[in-house]
Amino acid sequence: METQKTVYSYHPQTGEYLGSSQATLSPMDPKEFWLVPAFATEQEPPQPGERQIAVYDNQTWMLHADWREVPLWSKADARQISAIIGDTPDSLNATELQPPAFAAWRGDAWGVDSAAQSAAQAVAARRQVQERLTAAYQNRRPLEDAAELGMASSFELSRLEDWKRYCVQLSRVELLPMWPKLEEEDWPRQPI
Structure with missing residues (x-):
């Protein structure tokens, strides 16, 4: 009989996958009642691709875009912006290209205003x-x-x-x- 089971933790607000841990059997009911911590599930998350993250939402794992660690600049005003889970450069009207001084977006690249x-x-x-x-x-x-x-x-x-x-x-x-x-x-x- 198994005495431990792998569970998968997620952030309480964002639902993003945080890592795995072990749940143990309840000492009160050792016949298959697992003590799963709060904000954890027995469902294994999918493997994210590049710039993706697994998010637990509505009792299931889903893959969302994750550009939070990538520096992005607004094409509208050349200011650096921060993405949140689900944002993409297209949804933010942003680019990874760092603007020069006095930048103006010109189609597919920065130009100087x-x-x-x-x-x-x-x-x-x-x-x-x-x-x-x-x-x-x-x-x-x-x-x-x-x-x-x-x-x-x-x-x-x-x-x-x-x-x-x-x-x-x-x-x-x-x-x-x-x-x-x-x-x-x-x-x-x-x-x-």
């Missing part, structure tokens, strides 16, 4: 202009104070003129033909 890329580059360039102007004004202020008080030397007046010229050049970088794709050598040179 040039307008979004240019807009982001313009925002970054304007932020850099502002940062450089802020630093320039901090350098100018003591020289301007000295000039207003009549205390500036000819060297300080020359430096003040250099800083003012630099600020004007910074304020005009948006007029450069390569805007907003500026390389370091495209920026006005900061006075020494």
Whole structure:
């Protein structure tokens, strides 16, 4: 007489197969009454294929799609999304292909959204202009104070003129033909 029987456990919410264990005969009724743990069944689950999982539902095992461990990106907005049991890339309108920066889905592959890329580059360039102007004004202020008080030397007046010229050049970088794709050598040179 058997004293143990294999049973198959499943998750209480999702029903996904968790593994097998052994049920034992009841000490109160050792004539074939098995103590099967909660959320377990004597029915053996089917063998899942690639990206599938066995799920116990309505007293039976079924195979469902399982893309939970695969990184997926939405074709609509290029954000990474998480699948749940039963989801597929098609049902989520997603792809396994990782998008580049400023991605736009173009039929069967990612492309670059040039307008979004240019807009982001313009925002970054304007932020850099502002940062450089802020630093320039901090350098100018003591020289301007000295000039207003009549205390500036000819060297300080020359430096003040250099800083003012630099600020004007910074304020005009948006007029450069390569805007907003500026390389370091495209920026006005900061006075020494």
